[in-house]
Amino acid sequence: MSNSSSVSSPGVSRRSRMPRISFDAAFVPTIIVILLVILSIASPVFLSSRNLAQVLLQISTLGIAAVGATYVIISGDLDLSIGANVALSGVITAIATMRWFDGNWVLGVALGLGCGILIGLFNGLLSAILRVPAFIATLGVGVIAGGLALWLTNGLTVSGLPAEFAALATTNFLGLQTLVWFMLATFVVGGVVLHFTNHGLRTFAVGGNREAAFLSGVPVARVRILNFAIAGLCGGLAGVLLTARVQAGQPGISTTLTLYATAAVILGGTSLLGGQGSMLRTFFGVLLIGVVQNGLDIMRVDYALKEVAVGTVFVLAAASEALRRRR
Amino acid sequence: MMADADALRAEQVTKAFGDAAALKSVDFVCASGEVHALLGENGAGKSTLIKIMTGALAPDAGHVSVNGVVHHFRTPLDAQAVGIGVVYQDFQLFPHLTVAENICAVSPSDVSRAGFLSRRRMNEKAAGILASFGVEVDPRREVRSLDAAERKLVEISRALQTDPQYLFLDEPTAALEPKETHRLLSMIDRLRAHGKGVILVTHRLQEINEIADRATALRDGEYAGTLDKSTFSREALSELVVGRAVEQHKGPQHSPGSVRLRLKGLALRADAAPVEITVRDRELVALIGLVGAGVSSVMKVAGGAEPTPKEADYVIDGEATGLRSPADAQARGIGYVSADRKAQGMIPLRSAAENIAMPSLRKLGRGPFVHRNAFREAANTCQQVFDIRWASPDQPVGSLSGGNQQKVMLSRWKVRESTVLVIQEPSQGVDIGARLQIHDYLVDFAKSGGAVLFSSSDLDEVRDIAHRIYVMHAGEIVAEFANDGGHQVSRSLLTQAMAAMFDSEQKERASDE
Numbered sequence: 001m002s003n004s005s006s007v008s009s010p011g012v013s014r015r016s017r018m019p020r021i022s023f024d025a026a027f028v029p030t031i032i033v034i035l036l037v038i039l040s041i042a043s044p045v046f047l048s049s050r051n052l053a054q055v056l057l058q059i060s061t062l063g064i065a066a067v068g069a070t071y072v073i074i075s076g077d078l079d080l081s082i083g084a085n086v087a088l089s090g091v092i093t094a095i096a097t098m099r100w101f102d103g104n105w106v107l108g109v110a111l112g113l114g115c116g117i118l119i120g121l122f123n124g125l126l127s128a129i130l131r132v133p134a135f136i137a138t139l140g141v142g143v144i145a146g147g148l149a150l151w152l153t154n155g156l157t158v159s160g161l162p163a164e165f166a167a168l169a170t171t172n173f174l175g176l177q178t179l180v181w182f183m184l185a186t187f188v189v190g191g192v193v194l195h196f197t198n199h200g201l202r203t204f205a206v207g208g209n210r211e212a213a214f215l216s217g218v219p220v221a222r223v224r225i226l227n228f229a230i231a232g233l234c235g236g237l238a239g240v241l242l243t244a245r246v247q248a249g250q251p252g253i254s255t256t257l258t259l260y261a262t263a264a265v266i267l268g269g270t271s272l273l274g275g276q277g278s279m280l281r282t283f284f285g286v287l288l289i290g291v292v293q294n295g296l297d298i299m300r301v302d303y304a305l306k307e308v309a310v311g312t313v314f315v316l317a318a319a320s321e322a323l324r325r326r327r
Numbered sequence: 328m329m330a331d332a333d334a335l336r337a338e339q340v341t342k343a344f345g346d347a348a349a350l351k352s353v354d355f356v357c358a359s360g361e362v363h364a365l366l367g368e369n370g371a372g373k374s375t376l377i378k379i380m381t382g383a384l385a386p387d388a389g390h391v392s393v394n395g396v397v398h399h400f401r402t403p404l405d406a407q408a409v410g411i412g413v414v415y416q417d418f419q420l421f422p423h424l425t426v427a428e429n430i431c432a433v434s435p436s437d438v439s440r441a442g443f444l445s446r447r448r449m450n451e452k453a454a455g456i457l458a459s460f461g462v463e464v465d466p467r468r469e470v471r472s473l474d475a476a477e478r479k480l481v482e483i484s485r486a487l488q489t490d491p492q493y494l495f496l497d498e499p500t501a502a503l504e505p506k507e508t509h510r511l512l513s514m515i516d517r518l519r520a521h522g523k524g525v526i527l528v529t530h531r532l533q534e535i536n537e538i539a540d541r542a543t544a545l546r547d548g549e550y551a552g553t554l555d556k557s558t559f560s561r562e563a564l565s566e567l568v569v570g571r572a573v574e575q576h577k578g579p580q581h582s583p584g585s586v587r588l589r590l591k592g593l594a595l596r597a598d599a600a601p602v603e604i605t606v607r608d609r610e611l612v613a614l615i616g617l618v619g620a621g622v623s624s625v626m627k628v629a630g631g632a633e634p635t636p637k638e639a640d641y642v643i644d645g646e647a648t649g650l651r652s653p654a655d656a657q658a659r660g661i662g663y664v665s666a667d668r669k670a671q672g673m674i675p676l677r678s679a680a681e682n683i684a685m686p687s688l689r690k691l692g693r694g695p696f697v698h699r700n701a702f703r704e705a706a707n708t709c710q711q712v713f714d715i716r717w718a719s720p721d722q723p724v725g726s727l728s729g730g731n732q733q734k735v736m737l738s739r740w741k742v743r744e745s746t747v748l749v750i751q752e753p754s755q756g757v758d759i760g761a762r763l764q765i766h767d768y769l770v771d772f773a774k775s776g777g778a779v780l781f782s783s784s785d786l787d788e789v790r791d792i793a794h795r796i797y798v799m800h801a802g803e804i805v806a807e808f809a810n811d812g813g814h815q816v817s818r819s820l821l822t823q824a825m826a827a828m829f830d831s832e833q834k835e836r837a838s839d840e
Contacts, residue, residue, distance in 0.1 A: 196696050196697055197695045197696050197697060198688045198695055198696070198697055199695065200697070201681060201685075201688070201697050202688075204674070204677060205674050205677065205681075205685055208674035208675065208676050208677055209670075209671075209673065209674045209675065211670055211671045212665075212670070212671050212672050212673055212674050213674060213685070214653060215632055215653050215663060215665060215671055215672070216653065216682075216685040216686045216739060217653050217654040217657045217685070217686040218654075218685065219654065275674070275676055275677075276676055
């Protein structure tokens with residue numbers, strides 16, 4: 001009916017749309033390269049392999065969480081429970097290992113991951129079956145999970161975890177800690193599933209036009225629930241590995257992680273409206289945040305000012321992106 | 328070229344976007360007091376010409392003149408200042424504001440005193456504009472409470488407050504049904520009587536016959552010719568647009584087989600008789616009715632877009648199982664095409680190939696991984712069958728023209744090997760050439776054993792390709808006409824039936840014919 005004439009004008013749409021994608025995709029990497037150049041001039045330490053490994057280590061938890069967030073955002077939803085998921089999964093891992101399974105950390109890890117998946121399934125059921133808006137459903141689930149983490153631990157850190165468990169995250173392999181390898185592997189697996197499987201294609205379809213996807217036979221509810229579960233699993237994995245890295249379960253950890261993970265996805269260029277984006281973009285979004293934070297650390301910027309600077313980067317990157325789109 | 332007074336002219340207008348030429352030395356003249364239809368397939372250059380003549384785009388060469396004076400518009404406001412108005416195809420009203428507020432939003436200072444809006448003056452001004460063109464809409468009503476025709480009339484009224492001498496109407500009837508279209512055409516008639524020049528863009532030849540004085544077509548960015556009212560006919564107009572003689576269907580020429588679908592006991596309203604329809608193999612069946620008659624509800628249930636209600640009885644291939652979901656319908660061989668491609672059909676940012684493959688992922692490859700080569704192969708086959716124009720099957724479907732988008736929607740079910748098609752508005756937003764191709768496809772599909780149930784607000788389309796026609800009114804089926812072997816049912820009879828101005832005597836006469 002209202003098939004706007006804008007789509008039918010010859011040449012115009014075709015020309016402006018096709019090459020723009022590659023330019024878009026190059027935007028964040030370009031900023032990162034510029035930052036790398038500036039920072040390496042400002043400080044000789046920055047480009048040392050030790051510091052670059054540090055950058056990757058710093059973004060590992062964020063990166064794993066952002067992989068999950070990418071799925072949920074592309075299918076047109078939002079997950080605001082990631083941070084609390086990481087906290088609760090980590091706490092459960094620690095408590096299960098120390099108190100329930102008598103030091104058997106493998107069972108603890110299994111329970112932690114299971115907790116993450118369960119939180120994701122819960123988000124999915126609320127959003128896709130009961131049709132609660134994802135924003136409020138995942139916010140509520142997040143508040144519950146965060147509260148449970150505090151309650152289970154009385155707000156205290158659960159420490160004394162076995163060294164073998166810590167080794168899960170901190171073993172050095174080819175110059176990088178295993179935590180970093182876990183993140184890279186998550187990105188690779190996440191990228192392959194998103195871009196090369198039927199589930200990935202359906203994810204883009206559901207986010208691109210939910211009604212049309214349903215009418216063409218896509219099991220919309222199942223796709224959405226599965227993506228929430230994937231995000232939950234990523235949250236659980238991040239929680240487990242973070243707990244291993246610090247060798248303790250901390251209920252109050254990663255409160256800002258939710259928004260950073262979402263911001264990383266959006267900064268990378270994935271649309272908050274759904275139906276558009278890629279895993280590589282999310283990786284660059286995460287990397288951008290890591291480089292900025294690390295650069296500020298190296299230049300010994302005051303903690304509070306660091307926050308100001310990170311926020312400024314978010315705003316500038318988003319604004320320049322919006323400006324280029326309008327052009 | 329001599330520029331006579333009182334005409335809007337585009338002279339030797341040329342425009343290219345990069346390497347793609349959109350307009351090549353196009354001339355166009357609309358005299359005041361004339362309704363001039365502007366025709367052309369999607370991509371022929373109509374939109375570009377309108378944009379240039381209304382100041383939204385600057386031409387690369389050539390110019391626009393108004394009443395003999397050459398102008399070089401830099402913005403749409405420049406064009407407005409010399410008496411050119413435009414109403415675009417998509418609704419551009421504020422739904423939560425009143426009619427008067429919408430009309431006065433253009434220049435609120437006219438109806439305010441010391442910076443405060445006067446609601447009384449606003450309503451008076453709006454009422455004045457509406458009344459002078461015979462629009463019977465209360466200016467105090469909220470726009471969202473109006474029907475599609477009323478909204479269009481209000482939009483036109485809004486464009487009229489600057490008192491343009493020339494007014495562009497870009498597919499004003501695209502979203503309207505026949506009765507509403509009639510109201511719109513009578514407003515256009517009054518605009519003409521007021522001495523205004525109206526440039527009417529439409530794909531519907533019937534409207535041109537009814538209202539236009541002249542018709543000019545563009546073809547591939549070039550001027551294709553102008554016809555005068557005296558030489559109008561469906562054939563002549565089609566040929567002008569498409570560029571070759573075209574053969575319209577005159578009813579299907581083959582006979583149907585045995586019953587394929589029987590939908591029974593579908594109660595749409597408490598006070599209406601339950602709907603019962605049947606569709607045979609090899610048969611094309613049309614379902615028509617005014618908005619609110621229940622056509623789209625029946626189509627949704629028949630196509631599986633909505634689950635079969637408990638009380639209804641849906642027999643497919645002799646099995647009375649009903650349908651639970653679109654996926655279920657597809658598994659039973661039914662493909663559904665919605666009337667609203669934008670909201671319910673396409674996934675606009677994804678490629679044409681992916682859009683085509685979406686219901687057939689299992690069919691096009693095993694395992695969890697996407698088989699892109701199979702997608703492209705399927706898409707290329709469909710491109711041959713439907714003559715789809717795209718740069719490549721990887722082009723986002725949202726960037727294709729209406730006709731090509733509709734062909735992509737049909738391609739889905741070709742790849743899925745559906746044997747039943749349930750289609751709402753097969754040629755909505757589709758140009759004349761593509762419309763004929765779609766009709767050819769549907770008739771061939773039925774000939775080779777398929778069953779087609781379609782709804783349409785285009786009565787020519789219904790008469791051209793349907794074996795049988797069901798007419799709905801107020802939630803029930805009020806008439807059924809046989810139409811095989813030719814145009815057996817007149818347009819006026821169908822119109823009367825839809826409005827339920829139809830008595831049993833006529834019904835009998837119709838079935839005798």
